[in-house]
Amino acid sequence: MPENLPSSSVGLVRPAVMHFDEPLELECRRVLPKYDLVYETYGTLNADRSNAVLICHALSGHHHAAGYHSMEDKRPGWWDTCIGPGKPIDTNHFFVVSVNTLGGCHGSTGPATTNPETGQPWGPDFPMVTVRDWVTSQARLADRLGIDKWAAVIGGSLGGMQAMQWSTQYPERLAHAVVIAGAPKLSAQNIAFNEVARQAILSDPNFHGGHYYLHDTYPRQGLILARMVGHITYLSEDAMRAKFGRDLRSGRFHFGFDVEFQVESYLRYQGETFSRNFDANTYLLMTKALDYFDPAREHGDSLEEALAPAQCRFLVASFNSDWRFPPERSREIVNALVARGTDVSYGEIETDKGHDAFLLHIPEYMRLFSAYMGRVAEEVGNGPA
Amino acid sequence: MPENLPSSSVGLVRPAVMHFDEPLELECRRVLPKYDLVYETYGTLNADRSNAVLICHALSGHHHAAGYHSMEDKRPGWWDTCIGPGKPIDTNHFFVVSVNTLGGCHGSTGPATTNPETGQPWGPDFPMVTVRDWVTSQARLADRLGIDKWAAVIGGSLGGMQAMQWSTQYPERLAHAVVIAGAPKLSAQNIAFNEVARQAILSDPNFHGGHYYLHDTYPRQGLILARMVGHITYLSEDAMRAKFGRDLRSGRFHFGFDVEFQVESYLRYQGETFSRNFDANTYLLMTKALDYFDPAREHGDSLEEALAPAQCRFLVASFNSDWRFPPERSREIVNALVARGTDVSYGEIETDKGHDAFLLHIPEYMRLFSAYMGRVAEEVGNGPA
Numbered sequence: 001m002p003e004n005l006p007s008s009s010v011g012l013v014r015p016a017v018m019h020f021d022e023p024l025e026l027e028c029r030r031v032l033p034k035y036d037l038v039y040e041t042y043g044t045l046n047a048d049r050s051n052a053v054l055i056c057h058a059l060s061g062h063h064h065a066a067g068y069h070s071m072e073d074k075r076p077g078w079w080d081t082c083i084g085p086g087k088p089i090d091t092n093h094f095f096v097v098s099v100n101t102l103g104g105c106h107g108s109t110g111p112a113t114t115n116p117e118t119g120q121p122w123g124p125d126f127p128m129v130t131v132r133d134w135v136t137s138q139a140r141l142a143d144r145l146g147i148d149k150w151a152a153v154i155g156g157s158l159g160g161m162q163a164m165q166w167s168t169q170y171p172e173r174l175a176h177a178v179v180i181a182g183a184p185k186l187s188a189q190n191i192a193f194n195e196v197a198r199q200a201i202l203s204d205p206n207f208h209g210g211h212y213y214l215h216d217t218y219p220r221q222g223l224i225l226a227r228m229v230g231h232i233t234y235l236s237e238d239a240m241r242a243k244f245g246r247d248l249r250s251g252r253f254h255f256g257f258d259v260e261f262q263v264e265s266y267l268r269y270q271g272e273t274f275s276r277n278f279d280a281n282t283y284l285l286m287t288k289a290l291d292y293f294d295p296a297r298e299h300g301d302s303l304e305e306a307l308a309p310a311q312c313r314f315l316v317a318s319f320n321s322d323w324r325f326p327p328e329r330s331r332e333i334v335n336a337l338v339a340r341g342t343d344v345s346y347g348e349i350e351t352d353k354g355h356d357a358f359l360l361h362i363p364e365y366m367r368l369f370s371a372y373m374g375r376v377a378e379e380v381g382n383g384p385a
Numbered sequence: 386m387p388e389n390l391p392s393s394s395v396g397l398v399r400p401a402v403m404h405f406d407e408p409l410e411l412e413c414r415r416v417l418p419k420y421d422l423v424y425e426t427y428g429t430l431n432a433d434r435s436n437a438v439l440i441c442h443a444l445s446g447h448h449h450a451a452g453y454h455s456m457e458d459k460r461p462g463w464w465d466t467c468i469g470p471g472k473p474i475d476t477n478h479f480f481v482v483s484v485n486t487l488g489g490c491h492g493s494t495g496p497a498t499t500n501p502e503t504g505q506p507w508g509p510d511f512p513m514v515t516v517r518d519w520v521t522s523q524a525r526l527a528d529r530l531g532i533d534k535w536a537a538v539i540g541g542s543l544g545g546m547q548a549m550q551w552s553t554q555y556p557e558r559l560a561h562a563v564v565i566a567g568a569p570k571l572s573a574q575n576i577a578f579n580e581v582a583r584q585a586i587l588s589d590p591n592f593h594g595g596h597y598y599l600h601d602t603y604p605r606q607g608l609i610l611a612r613m614v615g616h617i618t619y620l621s622e623d624a625m626r627a628k629f630g631r632d633l634r635s636g637r638f639h640f641g642f643d644v645e646f647q648v649e650s651y652l653r654y655q656g657e658t659f660s661r662n663f664d665a666n667t668y669l670l671m672t673k674a675l676d677y678f679d680p681a682r683e684h685g686d687s688l689e690e691a692l693a694p695a696q697c698r699f700l701v702a703s704f705n706s707d708w709r710f711p712p713e714r715s716r717e718i719v720n721a722l723v724a725r726g727t728d729v730s731y732g733e734i735e736t737d738k739g740h741d742a743f744l745l746h747i748p749e750y751m752r753l754f755s756a757y758m759g760r761v762a763e764e765v766g767n768g769p770a
Contacts, residue, residue, distance in 0.1 A: 028640035128640035188625040188648045189617060195649040196613045202642060203606040205590050221588040228581045229614060232574060240573035246679065253677060255413035255513035257587060257669065260676065263573045264580045284642065291645065292638060294631065323708075 001068035001076075008084045009076065010042040010091055013067035015107060018144055024102075024137060030127040033116065037141050038107030039063050039099040042083060043091035045147075051380045052147045053089060054138060054174075055079065055098040056155035056162035059230070059286050060278060062106035065098040066091075079156075081361045088369035093377035094151065102137045103129040103285045111281030112213065122281075124210025129285060131158075131293045135165045139173065151380050152176035152373070156358035157325065158286070161293045164333070167310035168295065176376050178315045178369075181322055181358040183329035184303050184336070185294035190324065193233055194287040197226035201280045210281055219280045224271035226283060231270055236321035236354030303336035310337075314344040315372045317365065319357040345372055386453035386461075393469045394461065395427040395476055398452035400492060403529055409487075409522060412677075415512040418501065422526050423492030424448050424484040427468060428476035430532075436765045437532045438474060439523060439559075440464065440483040441540035441547035444615070444671050445663060447491035450483040451476075464541075466746045473754035478762035479536065487522045488514040488670045496666030497598065507666075509595025514670060516543075516678045520550045524558065536765050537561035537758070541743035542710065543671070546678045549718070552695035553680065561761050563700045563754075566707055566743040568714035569688050569721070570679040575709065578618055579672040582611035586665045595666055604665045609656035611668060616655055621706035621739030688721035695722075699729040700757045702743075702750065709740040730757055 005011055017038050024032045040063050045052060055065050057078070066083035068076055083089045083096055100108040103126060111126040142150065153166040153174045160182025167177045186194070201207060204222030212218050235243075244263040259265045299305035314337055318330035327348050337344040347368040351357045357365065390396055402423050409417045425448050430437060440450050442463070451468035453461055468474045468481055485493040488511060496511040503510075527535065538551040538559045545567025552562040571579070586592060589607030597603050620628075629648040644650045684690035699722055703715035712733050722729040732753040736742045742750065 028638075185631065187622060188629045188631065188646070189620075189622045191631070191646050192613075192617045192625065192648050192652055195646075195652060196610060196617070198642065199606075199613065199653070200585065200610055203610070221584075225581060225585055225588070225610065228577075228584065232577045232581070235574075237572060237574045240577065244573045246570065246573065246576070253413075255673075255677075257583065257673075261573070261576050261580075263577050267577055267580060268584070288640075288642070292640075 001071050001073050008086050009080070010067035010084050012071075013040050013042060013064075013069065013077070015040050015063055017107065018141055020137075020140060022140070024133070026127050026133045027130040028128045032102075032109070032127060035102060035109035035137070036107070036113075037099055037102065037109075037137060039097055039141065040065065040077075041098075042066050042096040043094050045095040046380070049146055049148065051093060051151055051377075052095045052097060052145070053152045053154055054142070054150050054166075055083070055089070055096060056134070056138070056153065056159035057098070057101065058155070058157035058159045059290065060274070060283075061159070062104060063098050063100040063108075064106070066096070079359065081359065082366075082369065088366060088373050089154065090373065090377060093380070094373075097141070097145065097147075099138055099141060101129070101134045101286075103282060105279030105282040110279065111210070111285065112279045121213040123213060124281060126281065126285070128288055130289050131161050131165045132169060134162055134289070135169050138162070138166075139170055142173070148173065150174040152178055152376050154178040154180075155182075156180040157182060157355065158290055161290075164295065164307075165293075167312050167314070168307060171309045171311040174312045175379065176315065177310070177312050178372070179330070179333060180317045181319060181325050181330075181355055182316070182333065183325040184296060184332050186290055191291050193229055194291055196229050198284055198287055200225035200229070201284060207280065212280070218275070220275045223275035223278065223280050223283065224268070227271040227274040228267045231267060233324045234354060234356045236323060236352055238321055238352040239354050242352060303332060304339045307336050307340060307342070310342060314342060315347075315369075316344060317347045317349060317368060319349045319351050319353065319355070319365075321352050322355045322357065324355040386456050386458050393471050394465070395452035395469050397456075398425050398427060398449075398454065398462075400425050400448055402492065403526055405522075405525060407525070409518070411512050411518045412515040413513045417487075417494070417512060420487060420494035420522070421492070421498075422484055422487065422494075422522060424482055424526065425450065425462075426483075427451050427481040428479050430480040431765070434531055434533065436478060436536055436762075437480045437482060437530070438537045438539055439527070439535050439551075440468070440474070440481060441519070441523070441538065441544035442483070442486065443540070443542035443544045444675065445659065445668075446544070447489060448483045448485040448493075449491070451481070464744065466744065467754065473751060473758050474539065475758065475762060478765070479758075482526070482530065482532075484523055484526060486514070486519045486671075488667060490664030490667040495664065496595070496670065497664045506598040508598060509666060511666065511670070513673055515674050516546050516550045517554060519547055519674070520554050523547070523551075524555055527558065533558065535559040537563055537761050539563040539565075540567075541565040542567065542740065543675055546675075549680065549692075550678075552697050552699070553692060556694045556696040559697045560764065561700065562695070562697050563757070564715070564718060565702045566704060566710050566715075566740055567701070567718065568710040569681060569717050571675055576676050578614055579676055581614050583669055583672055585610035585614070586669060592665065597665070603660075605660045608660035608663065608665050608668065609653070612656040612659040613652045616652060618709045619739060619741045621708060621737055623706055623737040624739050624741075627737060688717060689724045692721050692725060692727070695727060699727060700732075700754075701729060702732045702734060702753060704734045704736050704738065704740070704742040704750075706737050707740045707742065
């Protein structure tokens with residue numbers, strides 16, 4: 001944590017755990033008998049409990065979205081750019097709840113936690129969880145926290161899919177859905193990249209069929225490869241060019257398989273770091289949840305029909321250089337909402353940062369997001385003075 | 386080979402081998418003492434030896450570009466769409482030479498062939514070869530075949546890079562360079578994808594530091610992953626959507642890690658087939674040759690300067706849905722040539738087929754290619770009657 005903490009930080013935060021003993025029937029028809037959800041909160045719940053917003057994280061995220069866990073912490077939570085006093089999700093106005101998804105690897109029950117029936121880690125026997133299951137579990141957390149209705153459910157990428165799902169699964173329980181850098185479903189290319197990542201993990205000899213915990217190892221190389229592939233899709237071609245170009249690490253060619261170009265060094269390092277901090281079974285589950293998400297599927301492929309139950313208003317935002325979920329994918333959502341006469345604001349942000357832009361401080365994005373959330377804050381009777 | 390062979394096929398063909406005893410000094414400063422190049426020819430060399438064209442292959446290609454090797458052969462050579470009687474590279478007019486690159490795995494000397502110094506396969510000790518080295522070796526093959534000057538040097542993708550290299554390395558030895566779906570150098574993103582492919586191979590336990598031949602195995606999983614990543618970049622998003630969409634293999638979700646979507650099945654199958662037919666060390670070498678190619682590098686990053694020695698005329702063609710080497714990359718080449726006053730024809734083909742389009746029968750592409758090659762044929766005094 002920086003010594004001179006800026007006033008826009010939520011400061012020191014601490015995760016909490018909620019235990020659930022009610023069995024959860026999942027979309028895959030299996031039942032999770034009991035489970036924990038780990039979450040953080042920032043800001044203060046107001047008297048009529050109307051100022052709560054839910055943050056849903058993406059593929060490799062977790063509950064720690066803002067602030068610092070200790071004085072020694074070097075980096076704040078993953079969405080600290082957007083959460084804090086004076087930021088788009090302004091903790092002077094909102095009570096922010098950020099939860100690690102079920103099946104995650106940062107405290108919520110997942111493949112690395114103990115299966116009560118066997119006394120061993122769940123591993124590959126952990127049931128497949130879907131966006132719908134996450135939303136169901138988040139609704140139970142809301143019940144426990146005494147939050148009948150969210151002022152907003154907010155997420156980027158896979159988090160945006162959760163916000164969409166909330167709008168139709170519990171239409172009365174949110175006033176706004178904020179879907180950033182999202183898509184109504186994955187494309188064949190998106191699925192293809194996920195499949196490469198999965199195959200990298202599944203074929204790593206240290207994967208041991210998912211039971212690597214029992215072998216005191218983990219599929220390091222598989223995770224590195226999976227992350228490298230993923231990372232390429234998070235950055236735009238322009239961002240990569242701007243960041244690395246064809247810069248050589250040592251200034252000349254070595255004609256060998258060690259790192260020659262800076263971009264190689266960067267990807268290897270990012271992959272290596274990720275492999276130490278993320279559970280492979282969780283990564284597999286998260287990519288499958290992405291693949292499966294397709295609300296229109298049960299409605300004759302009509303997104304308009306799928307979104308029919310939604311009662312909330314929407315902010316949809318996309319980034320022009322995002323080639324993972326390009327603006328056209330967000331416009332599919334917007335068009336389906338507009339066709340139904342739903343109140344939707346849409347912003348397409350100019351940036352060269354690609355998919356990762358949703359995590360970054362991009363002034364035009366901050367203005368759009370702040371303006372929208374400012375109006376949400378006014379509605380909950382807790383607006384700017 | 387089909388029973389009723391169309392008259393547009395070159396029919397049964399047989400590879401030839403040329404042995405070279407003259408040491409070849411490579412760009413990496415190492416010397417290859419002797420080597421073989423395997424090649425095929427189609428059509429007839431005319432009396433003044435002026436109708437020869439050279440075909441340069443891409444990353445996973447080889448010398449077998451057209452026709453069939455046996456009556457049992459199910460598929461013709463990789464560029465049979467473009468080579469044969471009446472086709473763009475018309476064997477009624479041209480003597481076509483198609484050579485497997487040095488370092489390849491289809492007969493030319495490469496990592497899988499025996500290192501005369503050790504009596505063992507070269508493996509990872511095979512020297513790094515570059516586009517310049519390939520062109521040098523191809524010029525020696527031309528010498529042996531008695532071809533002083535090619536009517537055209539032709540290639541797609543990495544093959545197009547070889548055609549560009551010919552134009553500056555041996556400016557007097559070609560009349561035309563045909564650069565299809567090419568780029569003047571790889572982008573950071575291109576290098577990043579190559580690096581993922583390399584890491585997949587290098588980290589496969591069956592790679593054995595490149596000495597897998599001695600262990601009677603090969604890095605099957607690494608090659609499968611490398612090919613899967615590559616394959617995604619060869620297809621456009623639209624082509625993938627048209628081909629697979631989100632079609633399920635069995636019609637419903639299974640909530641497991643077996644194949645769910647058709648695109649997964651296709652990629653796994655393609656990767657598996659490739660892994661059985663391609664040498665991993667060659668794949669590594671070819672990706673490095675791609676990374677290193679950057680003719681402007683030694684000319685203050687001026688492509689115009691780099692292309693200054695070229696005396697031939699150019700056909701440059703690109704495909705609008707190619708996101709591996711998009712049209713802008715071809716236009717960089719065209720602009721550099723135009724700035725020098727070089728005679729260049731440029732065609733940007735509308736298709737949803739992505740980078741792979743250069744291999745396919747796309748009418749607009751065939752017309753452009755045929756028209757250009759028809760003029761080349763007329764020049765060699767062997768034009769259409």
